[in-house]
Amino acid sequence: MNDLILYDKDLAENPTARIPICLVLDTSASMDGAPIEELNKGVKLFMEAILEDEMTRFSADISIVTFGQIVEEELKFGSIEEQETPTFYAGGLTPMGEAMLTSVELLDNRKKEYQKAGVDYFQPWLVIMSDGAPTDLVETEAAIKIVSKLYNDKKLILFPIGIGDRADMNKLSQFGRPAAKLNGLKFKEFFEWLSQSVSIVSQSSPGETITLDEDGIKSWVTIGL
Amino acid sequence: MKPVFKTAGASVRGTSHIKNNIPCQDKVYRCAAKNTITISLADGAGSCSMSEIGADISTQFVADYLCENFDKIYTQDSDKTIEILLSSIKQLLTRKSEDLNVSLKEFSSTLLFVSVKNGNYIAGHIGDGLIGCYLDGNPKVLSFPENGEYSNQTYFTTSETAKDHLRIYKGELSTINGFILMSDGSYDSLFDKSKKKLALANETFFSWMKDSNNSQQKVEEALSSNLESLFTKATTDDCSVNLLLISYIDELPWHETLLNKIKGIFSINDKG
Numbered sequence: 001m002n003d004l005i006l007y008d009k010d011l012a013e014n015p016t017a018r019i020p021i022c023l024v025l026d027t028s029a030s031m032d033g034a035p036i037e038e039l040n041k042g043v044k045l046f047m048e049a050i051l052e053d054e055m056t057r058f059s060a061d062i063s064i065v066t067f068g069q070i071v072e073e074e075l076k077f078g079s080i081e082e083q084e085t086p087t088f089y090a091g092g093l094t095p096m097g098e099a100m101l102t103s104v105e106l107l108d109n110r111k112k113e114y115q116k117a118g119v120d121y122f123q124p125w126l127v128i129m130s131d132g133a134p135t136d137l138v139e140t141e142a143a144i145k146i147v148s149k150l151y152n153d154k155k156l157i158l159f160p161i162g163i164g165d166r167a168d169m170n171k172l173s174q175f176g177r178p179a180a181k182l183n184g185l186k187f188k189e190f191f192e193w194l195s196q197s198v199s200i201v202s203q204s205s206p207g208e209t210i211t212l213d214e215d216g217i218k219s220w221v222t223i224g225l
Numbered sequence: 226m227k228p229v230f231k232t233a234g235a236s237v238r239g240t241s242h243i244k245n246n247i248p249c250q251d252k253v254y255r256c257a258a259k260n261t262i263t264i265s266l267a268d269g270a271g272s273c274s275m276s277e278i279g280a281d282i283s284t285q286f287v288a289d290y291l292c293e294n295f296d297k298i299y300t301q302d303s304d305k306t307i308e309i310l311l312s313s314i315k316q317l318l319t320r321k322s323e324d325l326n327v328s329l330k331e332f333s334s335t336l337l338f339v340s341v342k343n344g345n346y347i348a349g350h351i352g353d354g355l356i357g358c359y360l361d362g363n364p365k366v367l368s369f370p371e372n373g374e375y376s377n378q379t380y381f382t383t384s385e386t387a388k389d390h391l392r393i394y395k396g397e398l399s400t401i402n403g404f405i406l407m408s409d410g411s412y413d414s415l416f417d418k419s420k421k422k423l424a425l426a427n428e429t430f431f432s433w434m435k436d437s438n439n440s441q442q443k444v445e446e447a448l449s450s451n452l453e454s455l456f457t458k459a460t461t462d463d464c465s466v467n468l469l470l471i472s473y474i475d476e477l478p479w480h481e482t483l484l485n486k487i488k489g490i491f492s493i494n495d496k497g
Contacts, residue, residue, distance in 0.1 A: 004447030010426040012417040017376040118419035
């Protein structure tokens with residue numbers, strides 16, 4: 001029996017590396033009815049799945065910005081164990097640009113907080129979901145410039161998702177990568193896939209090429225990422 | 226005073242490697258030749274399929290090369306050393322990649338090493354992980370990890386910009402009486418990132434090494450079991466450390482050394 005033993009007090013306690021994730025969700029009037037209901041169910045499932053996974057519970061750092069009546073930070077970054085999943089209501093226009101600019105600022109501020117506290121972090125994730133076209137064109141053009149540069153510089157993982165036939169797929173794609181179209185109202189399947197993807201990234205190590213679950217994508221998409 | 230070297234190294238598989246049936250991609254190695262001792266450590270890149278082979282080749286080459294060429298490298302310009310080391314490693318990896326018919330990138334790894342001879346040291350580091358040194362037994366950082374901005378980014382021996390990221394350190398040992406190399410998996414437990422300070426365990430390792438009752442094998446077994454039971458709880462990655470202790474013994478006059486040898490040959494002890 002070897003008597004050379006270390007104890008927990010001998011070791012450093014460093015926080016888990018974080019994956020900052022901002023969900024930017026369309027809650028405009030056109031989302032009323034089944035779409036907003038399914039979106040609420042999907043986000044709830046996403047939060048539950050993140051909480052249940054022993055890796056993502058500590059690594060996923062989630063905020064939610066909605067755009068409809070106003071642009072609102074519905075959920076602030078923080079420990080998922082202390083977060084309460086908000087319920088969304090549909091109404092108003094589609095100020096997508098302002099919402100995207102807000103989310104980029106939130107992600108940037110969060111990164112600065114990590115740096116100050118000595119917390120390691122992965123590339124931030126930005127998920128934009130919309131069933132329409134932006135109504136704030138000037139802000140949207142400004143957001144496209146900023147977001148596409150971040151995406152092209154590999155400083156952002158981007159998921160632009162269109163919902164239904166009226167989604168402006170062209171505009172969504174201008175944020176940096178071709179937008180995917182949700183198959184019907186398969187929010188649940190999308191958020192299931194998203195939580196699994198967060199889990200994969202949270203376990204990755206330097207130099208690892210991350211492959212997201214291709215079969216999982218097929219369960220919720222009609223036009224692929 | 227004659228320097229005496231003691232080394233101990235270990236590497237263990239991380240939980241994600243066990244779960245995904247990936248071998249341990251961390252490698253440690255030591256070489257002692259020509260009055261020189263070299264320890265090395267490499268952490269194979271995450272999803273590169275042959276990175277454990279790349280780590281093996283890189284650690285062995287650099288340790289053997291430094292033992293063979295310490296004096297030349299010590300006086301040589303560091304840029305020249307970087308060029309020689311990287312091109313030699315690339316050549317070996319390219320040959321292996323051709324043998325196995327896979328791309329060079331599959332052999333990517335970080336690399337850390339320390340070599341000691343005649344009161345001088347040479348150290349080198351590319352990528353993440355950390356090199357620490359012991360000043361009279363107190364651990365200090367000699368070389369910090371070099372990551373990209375994000376958690377899963379770093380630099381490897383096969384990176385296009387590798388020559389800009391391989392850092393070489395040289396100097397006199399003076400009060401340095403030990404070194405520690407650690408991979409990024411171990412770094413999570415051995416370095417407090419918010420306080421930017423080495424954890425207490427680094428001192429404990431040194432005390433294990435210094436205790437003459439602890440053989441190399443005993444320390445290596447202890448390192449393995451502690452890495453496995455504690456360090457792999459804090460990370461999903463492989464964990465490894467490689468330690469070097471430098472101590473000094475009084476050198477006997479030549480005639481006493483000769484007398485001891487004769488006694489040894491004829492199995493004579495001092496009591497008759």
